[in-house]
Amino acid sequence: MSREILAPPLQRMDNNRCYRVNLIHEDFGNQFAAMQHKRNQPQAANTGTAYTEQDLYAEDDDDEQEDTGSFHIEELPSGHYKLTMHVAQSFYGGLIGFKGSTKRRIESETQTDINVPRSREGGQKQVEDITIKGKTRINVMAARRKINLLVISLRKRMRPTHFACVPLNYGEIKERFCEFKKEVLTLNLPGIDEKLFQTEECIHLTLSTCVLLDTAERSKAVEILQSCKSFLSDLKTPFQIEVRGLEIMNDDPSAVRVLYARIESPELQKFADLALQPFLRSGLGFEDYERDHVKLHMTVMNNRFRKQLDDKSARSFDAREILKRYGDYNFGRAECNEVHLCVMHHTSGDDHGTFYKITGTLKFQKDIKKI
Structure with missing residues (x-):
C-alpha cells in the first residue's frame, strides 16, 4: 500500500491542532497543480x-487537450458556455435513459443543461446535434466526456455494421x-x-469491425481509413498474401461454428495492427477478441450463414473429417493493393463481381477514392 496512505503528510497548527494534507489526485486532470503541491509541500510543513x-x-486551460476529437466551445453573451456535439440518433434512447434518468444524472454531476433533439415526425432525417450548456468551460467538457463514454459503452453492445477488409474473390484463391x-x-x-x-x-x-450508424459516422470512418495511408511508408507494397491451412475458432472440432484459412503476410499483419488503433481511438471500432494483434483469417465456413437461411438448423457442425483431410490445404497466393470499408451482410456488384457494398477504399499505389 502507498506510503502516502499509511503515513500521510501532516500540517500542524496552533493549539496542538494537526491536520492531514489532502493530496491532489492526478486523475482529475490537474497535473500541473499536483506537481506544484509536491514541490511546495516541505515548505508548507516548516512554515506552519x-x-x-x-x-x-477550477478552470484548466489544458483540459481540452485530454480529448482527441475536434470541437468548439462557444462563450455566450451571458458568460455561460455552449458546445454542440454529434451523436447518432440510435444512441438517444440510451443517453436519455428511463424517463430521462440518465440525462438528468449527467446534468446533475456536471452542472450543465443538455438538450437532446426530438425525433422528427414523418420519417424526416435528424440533422440537429446535441447541445450542452454550462456556467464554466470545464463543466461543459465534463458533460461531453461522460456522453462520449456512454456512447462508447452503448456501441460495444451493438452488432458491427461495417468492416475493413482485403478482397480475395479473384484469381488463384477463388x-x-x-x-x-x-x-x-x-x-x-x-x-x-x-x-x-x-x-x-x-x-x-477482415482487418477490423466497427459500428457506423449514420452518414456522419460513415464519413468519419472513411477519413480514418484514408489516414492509414501514412502507415504504408515503412512497408513494402503490394502486400504478398499466402492462404494455407485450416483452423477453427473454438477448441472442439466436433462442434464448430467458424472454419477459416490461415493467412501468411508479415507486412499486412503490421499494417493491420497499426490501422486498428485509429478506429479504436475514435470509438467507432472495437476488438472482437482480447488479443494484442489482429487475427488475419479468411472465413471458409460459418454456421451463421446457414442460420440466416434456416433458423432451425443446427448451432454448429462437425469439422473433424474436413480438418483431417484438408488441414494443410493450399488456397494459393494473392497481392493486396487495396483495403475496403464494407457494409455487413449487404452485397453489391463491383469490378470483382458481387462483393459486399463498399463505403470507402484505400488504394496503396494511387490516390484514395471514396465510393
Missing part, C-alpha cells in the same frame, strides 16, 4: 502557515476455394451442406 486546498474543479468446396460437398459428410460455405464472390480477410 494555514494550508489552502487546491480547487479541483479457384482453389471453389475446388475445396466442391471436394468437401462430394464427401457427403453428415451435417455439411452448401449453406455453410462463404460465397466465392465474397471471399475476403
